[in-house]
Amino acid sequence: MTAELGRLEDLPADYREALSHQNLVPLWPSLRAVLPPEKPQPRTRATHWSYEALRPLLLKAGELTPIEKAERRVLVLANPGHGHEKMQASAAMYLGMQLLLPGEWAPSHRHTPNAVRMVVEGEGAWSTVDGEKCPMVRGDLILTPTGLWHEHGHDGDAPVVWLDVLDLPLVYYMEASYHVDGGRQAVQPGCGDRAYARAGVVPTPVFDRSRKAYPMLRYPWAEVRAALESLAADQPDLEAVQVTYVNPETGGDAENILGFYALMLRPGQKLKLPARSPASVFHVIEGSAQVTIGGQVFALAEADTCCAPGYTSVQLDNRSDSTPAFLFIADEAPLHRKLGVFEIRG
Ligand SMILES: [Fe+2]
Numbered sequence: 001m002t003a004e005l006g007r008l009e010d011l012p013a014d015y016r017e018a019l020s021h022q023n024l025v026p027l028w029p030s031l032r033a034v035l036p037p038e039k040p041q042p043r044t045r046a047t048h049w050s051y052e053a054l055r056p057l058l059l060k061a062g063e064l065t066p067i068e069k070a071e072r073r074v075l076v077l078a079n080p081g082h083g084h085e086k087m088q089a090s091a092a093m094y095l096g097m098q099l100l101l102p103g104e105w106a107p108s109h110r111h112t113p114n115a116v117r118m119v120v121e122g123e124g125a126w127s128t129v130d131g132e133k134c135p136m137v138r139g140d141l142i143l144t145p146t147g148l149w150h151e152h153g154h155d156g157d158a159p160v161v162w163l164d165v166l167d168l169p170l171v172y173y174m175e176a177s178y179h180v181d182g183g184r185q186a187v188q189p190g191c192g193d194r195a196y197a198r199a200g201v202v203p204t205p206v207f208d209r210s211r212k213a214y215p216m217l218r219y220p221w222a223e224v225r226a227a228l229e230s231l232a233a234d235q236p237d238l239e240a241v242q243v244t245y246v247n248p249e250t251g252g253d254a255e256n257i258l259g260f261y262a263l264m265l266r267p268g269q270k271l272k273l274p275a276r277s278p279a280s281v282f283h284v285i286e287g288s289a290q291v292t293i294g295g296q297v298f299a300l301a302e303a304d305t306c307c308a309p310g311y312t313s314v315q316l317d318n319r320s321d322s323t324p325a326f327l328f329i330a331d332e333a334p335l336h337r338k339l340g341v342f343e344i345r346g
Contacts, residue, residue: 005028005029005031005032006026006028006029007029039311042081042091042279043091044079044081044089044090044091044307044308045081046293046294046296046306046309046312047077048291048298048304049077049304051120051302051303054077055121055161058161059099061073061075061099062159067100067101067104067105071106072098072106074096074098074099074164075096075097076094077097079307081309087168087169088168088169089307090307090310090332091170091332092170092258092335093166093169093281093307093330094113094165094169095163095165095307096166097120097162097163098117098163099159099160099161100125100153100154100159100160101154102155102157102158103154104154105151105152105153106153107151107181107182108128108150108151108182109151109180109181109182110147110180111146111177111178111179112146112147112176112179113146113167113170113171114144114146114167114257114258115144115150115166116141116143116144116166117140117141117144117162117164118139118162118283119136119137119138119139119140119162119221120138120162121138121160122136122138122156123156124154124156124158124160125152125153126152126155127142127150127152128152128153128185129142129143129149129150130149130150130214130217131185131186131188132187132191132192132217132218133187133191134193134217135218137222139221139225139285139286140219140220140221141218141221141224141328142217142218142219143216143217143219144217145213145255146256151185165281167255167257167335192215192216192217193216193217193220193223197223210249212249215247216247216248219245219254224245224262225262225286225326227262228262228264229264231243232266241264242262242264244261245259245260245261253333253334256334257332258330258331259330259331260330261329262327263316263327265287265317265318265324265325265326265327266318266324267321267324268318268319268321269316270315270316270317270318271316272313272315273313273315274313274344274345274346275310275311276310276331276342276343277311277341277344277345278310278335278342279309279310279331280308280310280330280331281308281329281330281331282300282307282308282329283329283330284300284303284305284325284326284328285302285326285327285328286323286326287320287323287324287325288300288302288318288325289317289325289327290319291306291315291316291317292314292315292317293314294313310332311345
């Protein structure tokens with residue numbers, strides 16, 4: 001491999017023009033940029049979004065823009081490495097903080113990108129997904145996978161905020177992103193989180209398994225937290241007290257492109273995560289955590305969110321000696337595995 005390849009400006013101007021005229025481009029001037037040596041050069045930058053800082057701006061959006069003029073009242077957590085106008089947290093992940101005020105309704109629609117909502121603040125809101133009315137409680141994870149109708153309403157008396165995580169940048173890049181509007185959904189009886197309330201058993205009426213691609217749409221925080229505490233109590237020496245949100249019928253990832261996890265850091269615990277190829281997002285559900293991404297250190301308070309590029313090690317540090325910290329994590333691992341590019345570099 002030669003150290004330096006020919007540059008575009010090394011070529012005669014009339015030759016470059018002749019190439020351009022035929023929609024042709026010489027590869028060698030750009031070869032090192034598209035195939036860098038040893039390691040990708042991600043645009044994604046380690047970035048921290050403070051909830052304390054963004055909350056008043058989100059509430060102000062509630063005063064400035066009625067829901068009818070927004071449809072979804074969201075402030076996008078935009079990674080500066082990609083440019084704010086790209087509205088992406090990483091190559092494949094979009095993050096948004098969404099505000100719904102009492103009495104408001106975000107009308108029903110469906111779209112090709114997959115989404116999840118992590119409830120950050122407030123009580124009384126609900127999401128109806130594929131006819132299932134899901135209450136939205138702090139820490140709950142609610143899926144709105146590709147193609148499923150979803151709408152949001154709010155019967156409470158204080159603002160509700162949730163974190164949206166979508167694979168929108170990827171689906172948009174694929175030129176496969178679109179939405180369809182719909183009317184109010186008829187609510188059907190049944191809740192996936194009740195049907196799959198206990199681990200190890202699944203509903204089998206007359207020996208028959210569910211044929212739904214997404215049998216569970218709401219993962220209540222109370223259940224996930226209890227699972228983490230149970231795991232921590234069962235294995236006191238376990239370094240990473242972590243669970244993955246899965247499809248209870250298949251055991252596979254809950255959605256096709258992004259992965260979702262919950263992690264408990266014991267009081268005073270430091271946890272080093274290996275450098276993995278996918279980018280990751282960390283959101284504090286309870287407690288606080290210091291997150292070191294490469295050489296950068298971020299102090300995350302409750303409800304704060306940060307993003308780490310791929311191929312970078314991450315250290316999580318619960319600096320409280322008395323209380324555990326609970327984190328929600330999203331990453332691009334299912335996508336990387338499906339594409340055969342998933343790597344752990346240690
Ligand atoms: Fe949506």
